[in-house]
Amino acid sequence: xxxxxxxxxxxxxxxxxxxxxxxxxxxxxxxxxxxxxxxxxxxxxxxxxxxxxxxxxxxxxxxxxxxxxxxxxxxxxxxxxxxxxxxxxxxxxxxxxxxxxxxxxxxxxxxxxxxxxxxxxxxxxxxxxxxxxxxxxxxxxxxxxxxxxxxxxxxxxxxxxxxxxxxxxxxxxxxxxxxxxxxxxxxxxxxxxxxxxxxxxxxxxxxxxxxxxxxxxxxxxxxxxxxxxxxxxxxxxxxxxxxxxxxxxxxxxxx
Numbered sequence: 434x435x436x437x438x439x440x441x442x443x444x445x446x447x448x449x450x451x452x453x454x455x456x457x458x459x460x461x462x463x464x465x466x467x468x469x470x471x472x473x474x475x476x477x478x479x480x481x482x483x484x485x486x487x488x489x490x491x492x493x494x495x496x497x498x499x500x501x502x503x504x505x506x507x508x509x510x511x512x513x514x515x516x517x518x519x520x521x522x523x524x525x526x527x528x529x530x531x532x533x534x535x536x537x538x539x540x541x542x543x544x545x546x547x548x549x550x551x552x553x554x555x556x557x558x559x560x561x562x563x564x565x566x567x568x569x570x571x572x573x574x575x576x577x578x579x580x581x582x583x584x585x586x587x588x589x590x591x592x593x594x595x596x597x598x599x600x601x602x603x604x605x606x607x608x609x610x611x612x613x614x615x616x617x618x619x620x621x622x623x624x625x626x627x628x629x630x631x632x633x634x635x636x637x638x639x640x641x642x643x644x645x646x647x648x649x650x651x652x653x654x655x656x657x658x659x660x661x662x663x664x665x666x667x668x669x670x671x672x673x674x675x676x677x678x679x680x681x682x683x684x685x686x687x688x
Contacts, residue, residue, distance in 0.1 A: 434514055436556040438507040441544035444500040452494040457509045458519070459493065461485040462562065464537055466501035470494065475523040482533055484525045484562065491522075504540055506559055516598070516658070520566045527562070528569055536561050571595075585610060586624035589617065593629060597636040598660050603629055633660075638674060641667060645679055646686040652679055 437457055444466070461468070467480045471494040472487050478498065479485045487493040510519065527533045540558050543551050571591060589610060596606075606629065607617040621629045637659045644655045652664035661667040671679050 434508055434510045434518075434556065434560060436506070436508050436552060436559055438505070439540065439544060439555050439559075440505040441503075441541055442505060443502050445497065445502070446500050447497050448495055451496065452492055454490060454492055455487065455507065457489050457507050459487045460504075460506045460508075460562075461495075462504040462506065462537070464502040464504070466503070467498040468501050468503075469496045469498060470524070472523055477524050479524050482527045482530050484520055484527065484566065486520055486522055486525065488522055504537065504544075508559060518560075518563045518567065520563070525566055527565055529565060532565060533562075536565075583620060583624045585612075586621050589621055589629065590625065590632065593633045594636055596660075597633060597640065598658055600660055600662065601633075634670070634674070637661065638671060641671060641679070642675075642682065642686075645683040655679075 448468075461470075461479070461484075463479050463481055463483050463485070465481060467478055469478050470476065470485050471492075472485070473491045536558050540555065543555050543558075589606060592606060592609065593601075603614050603617065607614045610617065612620070618628055618630075621627075621632070625632060641655055641659045644650055644658065648655075650658070652668060656662070656664045656667040659667065661670070668679050671677075671682070675682065677685075
């Protein structure tokens with residue numbers, strides 16, 4: 434991930450441009466104040482502890498509600514980082530405000546420094562924002578599964594979600610959790626009333642449906658992102674489970 438620009442704005446009364454389109458990713462990390470935004474049809478208001486993320490070549494409309502203190506960060510990333518590290522487009526909240534305030538303080542200190550070492554430090558701080566968001570998201574997913582008393586199986590469910598885009602096997606997951614495949618399957622079914630394989634398939638097919646409806650990716654490209662070895666196999670699984678081919682599903686759901 435490459436940091437392209439970082440500007441610290443303090444008590445900005447209004448934006449010079451009510452809207453803009455950037456060639457790279459942009460995040461507004463708010464320390465104080467409130468602003469309204471619209472990004473790709475998403476609208477809302479953001480304040481302290483909110484990260485507002487806009488992807489490249491997407492219109493970003495914004496308007497201050499109260500004087501705004503924030504970090505403007507522009508960066509480039511690869512597709513793997515986009516998928517696995519960045520928060521979703523639009524607004525994301527960081528709950529650990531103590532850790533966040535520390536990161537912001539370091540960014541403020543380095544805001545006027547543009548030498549090589551400072552750029553590396555600011556890149557590290559930017560990555561800290563993404564890692565913090567991902568950590569909190571993972572913990573939230575664990576908390577949402579408190580209906581099972583089996584904490585290890587709650588962890589297994591989160592791992593299946595995290596690894597759904599990879600060619601992960603049941604044996605790999607079982608070994609990671611220090612269980613046999615039979616033990617894993619039995620405990621997972623007791624916890625969630627379905628097998629790990631069925632759970633993983635549901636996650637992958639949900640992602641495949643989203644990509645069919647919301648992207649122009651080929652079936653082969655979608656298969657790669659959903660943990661299937663090729664488009665033919667994905668098509669077979671999709672058709673047998675959904676009762677409709679991927680191409681027909683795309684035709685019905687794309688707008």
